Amino acid sequence: MEATWTPVPESEGKKARADKADKADKKAASRLETLKAAVDAEPWLVDAWTDFVAEAIRSGGVDGARAAFDAVLAQFPTSAKHWIAYIEFEQQNKAFDRVEALFNRCLRSIVxxxxxxxxxxxxxxxxxxxxxxxxxxxxxxxxxxxAFDLVLSNVGLDKDSGSIWLEYIAYIKAGTALTKYEEQQMMELQRKVYHKALSIPLSNIEQIWKDYDVFENSLNKLTARKFLSERSAGYMMARTAYRELKIITATIDAMQPTWLPTPTKWTETDFEVLRAWKKYIAWEKNNPLRIEDASVLSSRVVYAYKSALLMMRFFPELWHDAARYLIELGKLDDAAALLQQAVEALPRSLLLGFALAELEESRKKEAAVVSKVYETLITNLESWVSEINAKYDHERDTLMALLKKVEIARKRKLVQAKEAWSLAWIVYMRSARRSQSVLVARNLFKRARKSDLCTYHVYVAAALMEYYSSKDIKIACNIFEAGMKAFAEDQANAAGYIVHYLDFLIQMNDDNNARALFERALVLLSPEQARDIWALFFKNEVANGDLSNILKVERRMRDTYPGDADSALGIKHLGDRWSFLDIQFVAREELGLKGFMSLHSLDPLHIDAIAQPDLSKWTAYKPEARDKPLLPEKILVTAPIPVEPVHKLHQFKLPNPIATLLDRLPPASSYNGPQLPLDDVVDALTRLPVPTPISTGRMVLFPRVSDSMDRGGSSSRYDDRDRDRNRDRDRERDRERDRGGARSGGRHVDRYVGGGASSGKRKGGGYGSDEERHRKR
Incomplete structure (x- = not known):
């Protein structure tokens, strides 16, 4: 079957070309903006300006190119190559009015x-x-x-103006003389131009001499000898002077093509070029051409100064020397005009400002004129101070932001390292208690607590170890109190430590000390830091307190957290009044906590403050067909999760919506979008006000606690040996009860209060055989 060709409609082709051109324009505009930002950030970076102007000419349009030229000439007003490029650009656009305006701006000020x-x-x-x-x-x-006369009167003394002299002579010779008188005038004009050129050390002076020889001999060989002999001495002197000048200005000639005047940094190159210009100016002042006319000599020296200031615009020394030379010549008006240009170029130069003020004072100018010089100088210095403050404030803010990130990363790593260090000591203490004795473990704790790396976990572990090993509440409380002294002022760890201390006192049924610790915590911590402590204390009051205390604590919580009334936390607190373990029926079913959190979980966030991805860089994901999902419908995960203030290991199942979402997500290998800064994301997440999770831990009974007292606890507070021992004891007691021969008469030891086991008193009975047998072990 033959292939058929379907022509693309002309409208679609035009649209495609227009879209392509639009994309190219946007890309060029983006590049131009980037280059403009670069020159704004580093206004004296020559290469950045070159790239910016070139890009503006290429893609910025006429107005964009003009704006670029104006910007670069405002920064480098003596740059001849940029003036020429600007004029050429206007010539190409046939804007001849602008061409002449540009010539008027630059010719008189730039030699x-x-x-x-x-x-x-x-x-x-x-x-x-x-x-x-x-x-x-x-x-x-x-x-x-x-025009030739004007040009040569301004730059005819320059050693590189030889080609203009030859062009002038050639233009005169190309003229047509209608009469003998006009022909004579043309020859006299040529001879006059030759004589002027041969007295100047020009780069092509030897070629000019040869042309002059031909010119004279073509007119009259008899008079030619006379004229040539008269000009021979001046020519020889000029030729010798040029050879000397070429050596003196070698450094200047090498630097000049790529040089743009920038603020002085006093580098070796700056010193080298400055020395070369000062040497050239001194050479001119020494009058190597033996010029007898003082005005001609001074014109050469002044031209040397002007040429030097084109390159060395930001060197106050040259401006001051030039003004002083003019003052010595008695040209005070010229000196004042030069110093006025100098203070415009270097508005903060004290040397030039003082020199101008003194010159105006010596000229008997009005006091207002002198005062204006000083006032302008002071104003410029004040603006300099403001610029310095703004610059270094910005740099400081940038460094502080970077330092903040570094400090956050450092603190995060230090927390990990300190926790690892503390865990090593805790495991070491456990091992010492098992293999040696409690006394050895206690000595290890004394060593660990002296280190700056010690975290509150070591204190908690030591206190619980003392209690479970010796049943001495007093020692455990002493350790907890020592930890309070160590961590009460530690804003990062105080709340977590007090939660463990408070939970221990609650488990010990020490209500008085628990309430006292709770009140101390509220003084030490901010309301946000004390949330877990409020939650734990309220939970204890709900489980074991009377109604008046429950209402009192509830009222205080409302006063402390008035914003929680309309949030998930407020609903959860209300539901906690009538909950037990994981039975959250009131909160979930009657108060709608689950749905409320799904709708309002993002209320505290400010979406504008979060970096948004560039959706234009995302590509649509097309999932491949597969026989079975990537993940099962439900996944059983074992991981540490937060439950109330007391943390423990717990098992949970992923809800069906989450499992379904994980099944639908594309594989990681298909992602090619923007990369998010993980450190910033983690930092932002750690600072978000996340609501308390809706889950409760599996109830773990404290060892030797009455079966009638059901309180939630933490199974992670004692080690494996204690847990196994308690389990064996409970099994033995159950077997004895089944046989009807329980020695304790069915009475069980309740929680210790006050002095604990050392007081010899228990609720509900005397010493039991279980306790005696446990002590003998």
Whole structure:
């Protein structure tokens, strides 16, 4: 079957091309914005400006390119190459009014041979014979000749202006003389230009001399010898001077093509170029050409200063030397104008500001003029202080933000290391108690508590070990109190430690000390830090207190946490009044806690403060067909989860919606979206106000507690040996009860109060055989 070709509709092709062009424009605009941000951040970075201007010309449009040129020239106003590039850009756009305006802005202030040569080329193009009518050609020729005179009067002393001198001579020679008088005038003008050029150390002076020799001999060989001999000495002196000048300015010539004036950093290159310019200026002052006319000599020195200031714009020393030279010549107005330019270039220079003020004072100017100089200088210095503060405030904020991240990471790692260190000591203490004695374990605890790495877990483990080993509540409480002194001021650990201490007192049925600890905790901790303590104390009151105490604690909780009334925590507190272990019927079924949390769990978050992913970079996931789900419908997981304030290991099942979601999620290998900063995500999650989980732990009875007292506890408070021993004892007691020969008469030891076992008193009976047998072991 032959393939058929279906032409794309023209409208669709145009749309595709338009979309492609739109994407290219957006990409170019984004790159231009990036480069602009780079030059704004580092305004003296020359390479960044070069890239920015090039990109603006390529993709910024006419207005964008003009804005880029204006910006770079505001930063580097003496950069000849950028002025020329700007003028060429306007010429290409045929904006001749702008071209002439740019020439007016730069010519008088910049003594650059390149700019003046470019101006001369522009004038010749505008007034060329082919561009003007025949009746105006004579007028156009006079304009061009005046342009040559103007150019050479400004940069004709430069050693690199030799090509302009030759062009001037060639242009004069190309003219047409209608009469003998005009021909004579042309020859006199050529001879005059030759004589001026041969007195200047130009780079092509030898070529000019050869052309002059040909010119004179072509007119009259008899007079040629006379004119050549008169100019020979000046030519030889100029040629020798050029050779010396070439050596002196070698460093300047090497740096000038790529040099842009930037604030002085006093690097070795800065010193090297400065020395070269000062050497060149001193050479001009020494008058190597033996110029007798003082005005001509001073013009050469002033030109040397002006040329130096194009490159060394930010060196106050050169400005000050140039002004002082003009003052010595008696040109006070010129010196004042130069110093005014200097303070505009270096508005914070004390040297230049003071020099200008003194010059104005010496010229007998009004006091207001002198005061203005000082006021302007002080204002500029004050703005400098503000800029310094703003710059270093920004850097400090950046460093502080980075330091904050480093500190968060350091604290997180330190917590892990300290917990590992503490766990090693706890296991060491357990091993010592099992294999040696409680006394050895106690000595290990004394060693551990002296270290700065010791966490409250070591104190809790030592206190519980003392109680379960010797049944001495007093020692355990002493250890807990020692921990209070060590961790009460530790905001990160105080709440967790007090929860364990309070839970121990509650288990010991020591209500007085439990209430006292609870009140101390409320003083030491902030309301947010004390949430777990409130929850534990309220749970104890609900289970074992009277109604008046329950209502009192409930009222105090409402006053402490007024915002919880309309939240899941408020509903949970209400449901906890009538709950037991994992039976949360009132909260779940009658108060709708489960649905409330699913709807309002994100209330505390501020979505605007969370970094949003770039959805344009996401690709749609197409799941592959598979016979069975990736994950089973329900998964049994064993992991440490939070349950009330007291933590324990617990088993739970994933709800069906979560299992279904995990089944539908794509595999990790298919993800190619943006990468989230994990440290920032973890840090944000740790600071979120997460509601208390709705779950309760499996009830674990305290050893030797009456069967009639059902309280929740933690099975992780004693080690494996104690648990096995208690289990064996309970089994033995059950067997004796079944035989009807229980020695204790059916009475069981209740919780200790006050002094514990040392008081010799128990609720509900005397000493039992179980306790005696346990002590003998």
């Amino acid at each position: 650059s041979v390149d700019i003046w040569r470019f101006y001369l080329t522009y004038i010749q193009a505008v007034h060329s014979p082919s561009a003007v009518p025949e009746e105006k050609r004579a007028e156009s020729r006079q304009i061009v000749l005046k």
